[in-house]
Amino acid sequence: MPMRIKVLSLNDSEDLQSQDGSRPTTQMVCDDVVLLWKEEPGLEYCHMGELFERVSQRHPEWELTKEGLEELLADQNLRVFNEEDIDVYGEEIETPSLDSIRLDDKNALGNQLEIKDTPHMGRGLFSLKDFNAGDLLIKDLEPICLIPPMEKLTLMQNGKACSLCGQSIANINSHFIVINGLDCNDCQAVWCSKKCKLKDIIHAPLTHNKGKNKLVNGGNWRKFEKFCSDNVFVAAYSLGIMFSKYLLTKSKEAQTIKKKFDSLAFVSQRTRAQYSDSSNIGGTLDASDGVNTTADPEPKWKEGYQLFIDTFPSLKEEVDYERFLEYIGRFNLNAIAEQLYYIPSFINHNCEPNVRFEKDSRLHINFYARKDIKKGEQIFMTYCNPLHEVNLRRRELRVNYGFLCFCDRCRKEVKTIKRTNKAVAENKLHVVERLPDSHRRKSSLRSKRPDLEELMRNGKEFELEIPDVIGSGKRRTSVRFDTTVSLAFEE
Ligand SMILES: [Zn+2]
Ligand SMILES: [Zn+2]
Ligand SMILES: [Zn+2]
Numbered sequence: 001m002p003m004r005i006k007v008l009s010l011n012d013s014e015d016l017q018s019q020d021g022s023r024p025t026t027q028m029v030c031d032d033v034v035l036l037w038k039e040e041p042g043l044e045y046c047h048m049g050e051l052f053e054r055v056s057q058r059h060p061e062w063e064l065t066k067e068g069l070e071e072l073l074a075d076q077n078l079r080v081f082n083e084e085d086i087d088v089y090g091e092e093i094e095t096p097s098l099d100s101i102r103l104d105d106k107n108a109l110g111n112q113l114e115i116k117d118t119p120h121m122g123r124g125l126f127s128l129k130d131f132n133a134g135d136l137l138i139k140d141l142e143p144i145c146l147i148p149p150m151e152k153l154t155l156m157q158n159g160k161a162c163s164l165c166g167q168s169i170a171n172i173n174s175h176f177i178v179i180n181g182l183d184c185n186d187c188q189a190v191w192c193s194k195k196c197k198l199k200d201i202i203h204a205p206l207t208h209n210k211g212k213n214k215l216v217n218g219g220n221w222r223k224f225e226k227f228c229s230d231n232v233f234v235a236a237y238s239l240g241i242m243f244s245k246y247l248l249t250k251s252k253e254a255q256t257i258k259k260k261f262d263s264l265a266f267v268s269q270r271t272r273a274q275y276s277d278s279s280n281i282g283g284t285l286d287a288s289d290g291v292n293t294t295a296d297p298e299p300k301w302k303e304g305y306q307l308f309i310d311t312f313p314s315l316k317e318e319v320d321y322e323r324f325l326e327y328i329g330r331f332n333l334n335a336i337a338e339q340l341y342y343i344p345s346f347i348n349h350n351c352e353p354n355v356r357f358e359k360d361s362r363l364h365i366n367f368y369a370r371k372d373i374k375k376g377e378q379i380f381m382t383y384c385n386p387l388h389e390v391n392l393r394r395r396e397l398r399v400n401y402g403f404l405c406f407c408d409r410c411r412k413e414v415k416t417i418k419r420t421n422k423a424v425a426e427n428k429l430h431v432v433e434r435l436p437d438s439h440r441r442k443s444s445l446r447s448k449r450p451d452l453e454e455l456m457r458n459g460k461e462f463e464l465e466i467p468d469v470i471g472s473g474k475r476r477t478s479v480r481f482d483t484t485v486s487l488a489f490e491e
Helices: 026-039 041-045 048-058 066-075 150-157 174-179 194-199 203-207 218-230 234-248 252-262 269-274 298-311 321-334 390-401 408-425 448-458
Strands: 113-117 123-127 136-141 355-359 365-369
Touching: 026 041, 026 048, 026 066, 026 390, 041 048, 041 390, 041 408, 048 066, 150 218, 150 234, 203 218, 203 234, 218 234, 218 298, 234 252, 234 298, 234 321, 269 321, 298 321, 321 390, 390 408
Parallel strands: none
Antiparallel strands: 113 123, 136 365, 355 365
């Protein structure tokens, strides 16, 4: 199949090239505003005048008017007060049909859970029995394909972490490693257990390229791996690991990986990037997407695609550039803490979830009820950091997952903001009180997912950061989740 390459500019920024310093591009302005809001969430609710003033202080060199800024932000979905005007890509997400799914993971569902179509959220996971808060719903589930954590590549290459699961081997003594043959004969790599070593069927062909494998070019794998690591392109790296397994073993397990991956919902990464409102590190699109260093990610994607095909020449026909971007989008849409888990990929989002997860050192995952769940109720987890205030949460969900959240919590919080904005507009209130200093996230540049994992592990309740309701003098600091979660979409 000939390679189709469509070049589209990010968002509507036709002025992307005007970088003479004085006239900022749409992207530059959006990046700066999103960053400013991350640093001082309270500013997301302030008067346009105040926001303009802050942006001007940060960039006195920019030729920008208040009206220009307002229009630009509205255009990019960043300051829209009418929800119908917000464009989302949810409609473009494709879901392979449910009967085509082979539920090899039926054990994980048991007779406790089932996957069903929902009226407005695609597929969802539902309970088949009552659960009490704290109950284990999904136990010790392996990822679809274990992806060695990319951020530990150097440690793994230097024999400081297990080559398969990335677990530190600091407390395993070297004698134990040698007598159990947990080290590689040809390089510094080690494994934490016999099980991990046995399962790691891709290390030798990728790293040592014995017997000149036609399916995988080990030398090019090194280049591909380095490219992914340098660009924090977790999705591409993960694809590489999955396809190595798929191509290198004829095992049933490897074929299942591909089947499961193919049955997950997907949308092209290009679509996701087009709906992004910012491109910088710390922007709204997940940092591990590997497009964050540049306003136009297309050249990086093409470079990654070429290295991918150089590594797996036999995939050239099957995976063209567009398909590659679909795979990247599919991974990012379904990943939980940088791994894919089959059953959990069907769990829909709610900002007041009824389950939380814990991942262990072997990257297996467990799901627990956060509150009582009735038979027949839908299971919800959260895709975003629930500590973030409503606008940021909804932006994160819109950009990364393509929908505008209408969960009960979002509705309630949006209503409060609307009331506040109205009061400000009617001049009943003059000063927007910002979050106290201790609650500002001056350095929240980390990717949201590790935060979330930590949080879900520890918290039974979320500490909510909600800006003061102006004038009321009261600030809600914590919310207990003791109400029943109803379906997030009611209309
Ligand atoms: Zn291991
Ligand atoms: Zn080796
Ligand atoms: Zn919500």
